[in-house]
Every structure is written in structure tokens, then in C-alpha cells.
Amino acid sequence: xxxxxxxxxxxxxxxxxxxxxxxxxxxxxxxxxxxxxxxxxxxxxxxxxxxxxxxxxxxxxxxxxxxxxxxxxxxxxxxxxxxxxxxxxxxxxxxxxxxxxxxxxxxxxxxxxxxxxxxxxxxxxxxxxxxxxxxxxxxxxxxxxxxxxxxxxxxxxxxxxxxxxxxxxxxxxxxxxxxxxxxxxxxxxxxxxxxxxxxxxxxxxxxxxxxxxxx
Amino acid sequence: xxxxxxxxxxxxxxxxxxxxxxxxxxxxxxxxxxxxxxxxxxxxxxxxxxxxxxxxxxxxxxxxxxxxxxxxxxxxxxxxxxxxxxxxxxxxxxxxxxxxxxxxxxxxxxxxxxxxxxxxxxxxxxxxxxxxxxxxxxxxxxxxxxxxxxxxxxxxxxxxxxxxxxxxxxxxxxxxxxxxxxxxxxxxxxxxxxxxxxxxxxxxxxxxxxxxxxx
Numbered sequence: 001x002x003x004x005x006x007x008x009x010x011x012x013x014x015x016x017x018x019x020x021x022x023x024x025x026x027x028x029x030x031x032x033x034x035x036x037x038x039x040x041x042x043x044x045x046x047x048x049x050x051x052x053x054x055x056x057x058x059x060x061x062x063x064x065x066x067x068x069x070x071x072x073x074x075x076x077x078x079x080x081x082x083x084x085x086x087x088x089x090x091x092x093x094x095x096x097x098x099x100x101x102x103x104x105x106x107x108x109x110x111x112x113x114x115x116x117x118x119x120x121x122x123x124x125x126x127x128x129x130x131x132x133x134x135x136x137x138x139x140x141x142x143x144x145x146x147x148x149x150x151x152x153x154x155x156x157x158x159x160x161x162x163x164x165x166x167x168x169x170x171x172x173x174x175x176x177x178x179x180x181x182x183x184x185x186x187x188x189x190x191x192x193x194x195x196x197x198x199x200x201x202x203x204x205x206x207x208x209x210x211x212x213x214x215x
Numbered sequence: 216x217x218x219x220x221x222x223x224x225x226x227x228x229x230x231x232x233x234x235x236x237x238x239x240x241x242x243x244x245x246x247x248x249x250x251x252x253x254x255x256x257x258x259x260x261x262x263x264x265x266x267x268x269x270x271x272x273x274x275x276x277x278x279x280x281x282x283x284x285x286x287x288x289x290x291x292x293x294x295x296x297x298x299x300x301x302x303x304x305x306x307x308x309x310x311x312x313x314x315x316x317x318x319x320x321x322x323x324x325x326x327x328x329x330x331x332x333x334x335x336x337x338x339x340x341x342x343x344x345x346x347x348x349x350x351x352x353x354x355x356x357x358x359x360x361x362x363x364x365x366x367x368x369x370x371x372x373x374x375x376x377x378x379x380x381x382x383x384x385x386x387x388x389x390x391x392x393x394x395x396x397x398x399x400x401x402x403x404x405x406x407x408x409x410x411x412x413x414x415x416x417x418x419x420x421x422x423x424x425x426x427x428x429x430x
Binding site for chain 1: 225228234236240246250255258296337339394407417420422425
């Protein structure tokens with residue numbers, strides 16, 4: 001029976017016992033040649049040169065029956081102990097291209113089947129002051145007939161992901177609603193939006209505001 | 216004399232010796248009540264409830280002498296061992312509001328003086344599968360006369376930050392150029408773009424492409 005996921009305990013993890021991430025002490029020379037130290041975390045799971053992909057799916061009607069939309073997900077994340085609103089995303093498997101990983105993750109997490117890669121971002125870094133984590137954003141096209149139905153997911157055992165289809169022009173407004181939304185029976189600590197999704201939405205809306213002179 | 220900053224050595228850092236970040240083992244109950252483990256990194260420096268702010272400065276001409284622009288920075292980041300292209304950003308001091316931290320960081324890192332807060336994002340999380348790091352994006356207005364001059368920075372000792380003013384409508388194109396730009400005498404390993412800045416730029420450009428039917 002479904003219940004609220006929740007953190008039970010948090011303990012300090014010795015680096016020697018960690019399996020998925022590790023801590024590094026970096027000795028570096030700065031622009032004046034001075035030796036300095038920096039502390040950094042990194043994943044131990046990187047197989048190629050990129051950790052992960054995120055997917056911006058553009059859901060498009062063949063018949064213009066609905067406005068250009070995308071799909072976002074709600075997923076419990078233990079490091080935050082809340083449900084995070086994110087783009088579909090995942091780690092890249094060994095031997096997999098970022099674009100194929102994006103198509104696979106979109107299908108697994110949302111059921112939507114992409115028919116075309118619109119755009120693939122450069123490799124970008126998620127939090128470069130603290131970690132070496134990197135990723136690509138892949139923009140995928142999903143052409144649908146007149147109905148905007150939510151297909152069946154292909155989740156792994158133990159994966160619990162809620163999908164939500166959102167009109168692109170309303171994305172920023174909907175992300176702000178999550179921030180203020182009261183806890184419901186399915187959410188112990190509420191919702192938090194992923195920074196990258198938030199920045200995309202703020203960028204999209206900024207261009208619309210500039211166009212109509214309200215920015 | 217200025218030289219290339221560079222990593223000299225990387226060694227495993229025991230959690231017990233780390234000062235700025237730490238590793239946690241999180242025991243949590245999933246949506247079916249099953250006990251599971253997750254590994255997470257976190258900063259030890261958070262003073263209030265938010266780690267950091269990033270600043271999107273909107274540089275605006277009183278006389279429409281130049282198009283709406285913003286300022287980005289180039290900064291060496293040891294965890295990546297490259298120059299990262301980012302929005303101006305910084306940690307929030309004790310007792311400081313995110314908006315005041317944004318105004319302070321913008322002035323320190325770029326010299327631009329904000330006259331108004333346009334928008335302050337919800338608290339968002341930078342990489343919620345791996346860390347608890349969180350932040351706010353603050354959009355600040357900077358009104359200038361007819362000339363788009365780059366003012367003097369107020370950097371701390373040991374801070375080396377290059378600023379660059381970019382037209383908003385060209386931001387995505389310029390970020391892509393960094394990705395392919397050859398190393399120069401000032402860059403050992405080249406440039407990498409921050410994911411949040413990249414997502415903002417892709418969002419901004421996506422809205423322009425949708426408007427002219429090319430997305």
C-alpha cells in the first residue's frame with residue numbers, strides 16, 4: 001500500500017564506506033601560482049565522460065488540438081526528503097549515447113515515445129563549486145494525434161514517479177504553485193523544484209515577458 | 216603574474232577531515248514502506264535555510280541605446296578543472312536575505328549596481344539525486360544610460376573572475392561557442408557552461424523559436 005516515503009535516519013558516512021559518491025581533496029594552483037585546497041564530491045558511477053541526461057520533451061499535436069506542452073515528473077529524493085519536480089532524467093548506461101539515454105528515460109519514466117531529437121545541449125555542470133557532476137539536456141520531439149493522453153510508464157521495481165503534462169507557456173506559473181502548495185496525503189514535506197527545470201521555465205517566460213514589454 | 220590555474224593533485228578525503236562538505240548515509244522508507252539506503256553530499260556552510268543565490272542581471276538602457284542584456288562570468292572551478300561560465304553567484308551570509316546577497320554578489324563580482332528586484336525564484340535544488348544543495352535565482356534590474364560599459368569589480372583577494380556582457384537574445388548561441396572554443400593562453404582545459412545558466416538560455420531561446428515557428 002502506498003504511503004509517504006520519508007527519511008528514518010541520517011548518519012555521517014565515512015568516505016571509505018561510500019559506494020555511489022566520494023569526497024576528494026583537490027590541491028590546485030590559482031591564477032597567481034598560489035597552492036590552494038578545495039573539497040569536492042563526485043559520483044563513482046560515471047561510465048563515459050557524462051553522468052546523466054535530462055529530457056525536455058516537446059509534446060506536439062499533429063492537428064494543433066492542444067498547445068505545445070512538456071512533461072515533468074514528481075519524484076521523492078532522499079537527500080531533500082521531499083518530492084522534487086524535475087524533468088525526466090537518468091544516468092547514462094555504459095556504451096549508450098546521451099540521446100539514446102534520453103529517449104530510453106523518457107519512455108521508462110513517462111511512457112512518451114520520441115520521434116526526433118530537436119536539440120542536444122553541450123555537456124554542462126550541475127553545481128561546479130561543490131561537485132564534478134555533469135549532464136546534457138536533450139530536447140526530444142513527441143508528435144501526438146489530437147488527444148493529449150498520458151501513456152503507461154515502464155518503471156523499474158521500486159521506482160515511484162508521477163508524471164504531469166504542462167503547457168510550455170504555463171510552466172513557470174505551475175512550478176511556482178508547487179512551491180506554495182500545501183502538503184497532501186501523498187506528500188509529507190511538500191514539493192521542491194529542481195534548479196535546472198526552474199531556470200528553463202524562468203528563461204522561457206522571460207522571453208515572453210520581454211516580447212510583450214513586461215520584463 | 217597571471218597564469219593558468221590547474222589541479223596539482225586529487226586525493227580521497229576522509230569525511231572526518233572534510234571542512235566544507237560532508238557525506239551522509241540516509242536510511243529512508245520508500246512508498247511501499249521498504250527501508251532503503253541513499254548516499255548524499257552536503258555543504259557544512261549553510262547558515263539559514265538556503266545555501267546560495269545566483270543573479271540574472273537585466274542590463275537595460277534608459278534610452279534604448281542597446282538591447283536587453285545580462286552579465287555572465289568566467290571562473291576557474293577546481294572540481295571541474297576548467298573555467299566555468301556561470302551567472303554571478305555566491306553563498307548567503309548569516310542574517311542576509313537572498314535578495315541582498317544577490318545585490319552584494321552582483322556588485323562584488325561584476326561592479327553592476329542593481330536598482331530593483333524583478334523576480335525571486337522559489338528555493339530550488341541543484342542536483343537532488345546527489346546533494347541537498349539549494350539556491351534561489353534572483354532577477355535584478357540594472358538601469359544604465361546609453362553606454363554599456365563594464366564597471367570595476369570589487370573582488371576579494373584570491374578571486375579571479377572575468378565578466379562578459381551578453382545580449383539576452385544571443386545568450387544560447389554564445390554559450391554554445393564556449394563549448395567549442397579552442398583553448399587560449401588563459402585556459403588550460405577550456406570552458407564548461409553551468410547547467411542552470413544553460414537551461415535558462417535554452418528556455419529563453421525556445422520561447423523565441425516557438426514564436427517564429429522554428430521549434
